[in-house]
Amino acid sequence: MNIAMTMSKPDLRHHLSSEVLSRKENPMKVVQRLSMRNSNMISLANGDPHFSLYPIRKVKFEVAPVSDEVEDPFMSWQNPNSPSISFSSSRSDISSKSLSSESIPLNAALQYHGGTGSDVFVHAMEELTNYYHNPPNHKCLNTLGNMDGIVKCFRLLANPGDNILADEFAFGPPTNAALSQGINWVPVRIDKGGLIPSDLEKVLSDWDEETKGRKPRVLYTVPCGQNPTGCTLNLQRRKEIYAIACKYDLVIIEDDPYYFLQYSDSDGDAVPSNLMPSFVSMDTEGRVIRVESCSKTIAPGMRLGWVVCSPMFYEHMLHLVESSAQFSHGFGQIFLSEMILGPQGWGVLGFDRWVQSLRKEYQRRRDHFQVIFDHEVASTGYASAEAPEAGMFLWIRIHLDEHPRFKLLPSRTADSKNGLIQGVPTIYGRKTNFLELMDEFFENCLNAGVVLTPSSVFALPYESSLFNTDDPLEDRINYVRATFAGPYETMEPGLKIVGQVLRDFFSSNE
């Protein structure tokens, strides 16, 4: 890295997709901004229904108490008779003195907004982001949850035919969604420690634009509790990956829903709650777009999140938001605003108390699950798994190479469409019959009454012809993903079945 690159911010506008560059501002939002030119302006312009026309007067949420007096907020909350606290938002025309201190009145939250949402809501997102990441110079823009945020990043950064780098096993829905946009995936190897920096650099330095098309300029990665493998990047790898991004002019899409579910202490300093420093926290060049989610800290049905990115990416993402769902739903704006900033709300410190307590529970679940797994499944000798450092998944290796019907295929074959549940293109040249054995194992599990997620669902759907390799992904899909986020009651019965299915499967010669 040269001095100029570290000292001044590069202009990254060449990363924007053609779609984004041809996108105009939502013209109504332009008029809306004009109407704020001075504070006395009377607007007859926008069709904003007056709040007296809403049939809703108040929204109230009963939530867990998180004050210092509650020793372990999560554990206390499990008693259905434990007290709750509440925050609410009311129509301001009926507010008494006591109500007027709510951080956002219902009228404002349920009205039309620009793509940013209401100011209070923006402030709430910023409070949380600055507390945990303190990014150099970034803005927060609302999304409808993690998936929406990621897909919008793809729209922001990729043209049809573009190549994007990702963990070789990755969460299927976003990588799948990108295919219809014409994006080609480029796998980067992962090991127990997550994405391997040297492999990332090798893919980039070896890239031949003649045969493979445009060099990848985007990396999509899950740094903590990687889904599905459960691995977490340590600080050293993060620094290396960021340096590679600067060297090769990559934008990093940091998809980090399991950030708060880290079970090992960080090796970074000065990060709250001993959490690992995020990519965005070290993003001096403005080349990280972090995708935030409320699904794991509050609930999946929130469908609320945000992206943290440079002002330049923010501006273009804003146009995209205003040209789709327009802004995040008012009920979610109320919830987040009142939770972080409201007089009855948790505040950032209260939020931190909740997530620290929550991750202890996830850690208990992980440990509980692992004990049962070792007893019921690993004990068969046909499968193994290590406890993940973060997230909610166990990545279970099925020892298919010890299966009686395991075979090395005699020569390279071109049956590229066989086996993968997604039905998307895969590499050819596999050397094992793992695909067939995994399909059989998955079906046996279903018949016995248990569902696991087969690793084939996560195998990055990449163009076989571009990555003909001696070590194809299809020879490493002997894994299943199991979660410990579900009901405690089903862990033991479920894993007992898996153990039995494995024993039967490995003793079947035909």
Place this chain on the structure above:
Amino acid sequence: MNIAMTMSKPDLRHHLSSEVLSRKENPMKVVQRLSMRNSNMISLANGDPHFSLYPIRKVKFEVAPVSDEVEDPFMSWQNPNSPSISFSSSRSDISSKSLSSESIPLNAALQYHGGTGSDVFVHAMEELTNYYHNPPNHKCLNTLGNMDGIVKCFRLLANPGDNILADEFAFGPPTNAALSQGINWVPVRIDKGGLIPSDLEKVLSDWDEETKGRKPRVLYTVPCGQNPTGCTLNLQRRKEIYAIACKYDLVIIEDDPYYFLQYSDSDGDAVPSNLMPSFVSMDTEGRVIRVESCSKTIAPGMRLGWVVCSPMFYEHMLHLVESSAQFSHGFGQIFLSEMILGPQGWGVLGFDRWVQSLRKEYQRRRDHFQVIFDHEVASTGYASAEAPEAGMFLWIRIHLDEHPRFKLLPSRTADSKNGLIQGVPTIYGRKTNFLELMDEFFENCLNAGVVLTPSSVFALPYESSLFNTDDPLEDRINYVRATFAGPYETMEPGLKIVGQVLRDFFSSNE
């Protein structure tokens, strides 16, 4: 229309965009469905955080009472001390007998869902849709509000370079959003009665694919209280337009946010509340996609709506939903489910009482606004407007042809980029200086402290070279849109300013 077309449904799959056809199902949702193969199945597959991990115990909404005992729900509701009713959703583990009758427990509403959302939520959308439209054979799929629904229709039906028909003045945000997808707009003339069927047919029958590209296969239109012009299609025109759609194989995107704000009685029979029959209600061929909104009946901040379409379009739209925001937010699912189906909710009949009462208020607002307009603005002689039959806007013609500086341009000019606030391509060949005069008028209004929406914002952004006409849109942009949905207090002061600006403007010779 031949007998075969009326008797059997045509296969409309050729309308699907390449993007949609290349889109795969969200693979996690496939696994989720497999896990429901039998009711005893234990799932360790999906990372669905157990509801005990949510910090929320209850959500409660205080809303307007709408029972028969309340004579005029809207008017009663305006008293801040009037009683409210409430509906709520609670975590089912703490529910007492009385709570268990809630239509959807919080656990279910805040969990992950397939793209359909929860079953109860689907049921609520169906109840409303069947009551008002009773479509022949259609399904309801959630969206994040009207704009999201429309943009998803464009993604469903159009490839880059496709031509789509629309009202020549149309709501800017969706038509603008479509440009970056590579859609070309094709304007259809409108008059006081809305889109002119004979013009629609003429555009289609005259279409020359050699010079104009692929014949349009989609019509995007707002049938009630058209935004911005306020006009409403009568039943006869609707029938003619639907017949043309069948004859020319069009799909109609029916964007109808002002459906409930109709002020004249319908000329159709058997439609509740004397509302005009919608296109989807007559859609025997499955070629209408109706886009529903809660923004005008409940509040814009709901960011919740749905599309009503044939099972075939539904299936592909579902994949699109599952590959973007995934499903509508839980708080909105709770609100709609409890409102329509919950034990404390309004039910469909209560909803109908609310919207009937609400439209009376809008009608009062319209009449009030019109009286002030006539007195303050029309009286100048420089502007005029007719009361709309539906919606929330007055479409005001500025009599620019009487302005002292009005001029006919000496010959056709090619300055196509002048004047339109959107900065998108416009037609050339205009014969008047309306653009310059309107810009000046708009700026004068701003300086005087009032914002109106200039019609240029709504002028369909279409390719000038394809529609060189003797009657260009730029010579008909002498309109502004004003709303009567805002605060009563600002109507008179705002319109007084408009009157004064007009007087000054029309007396300015330089």
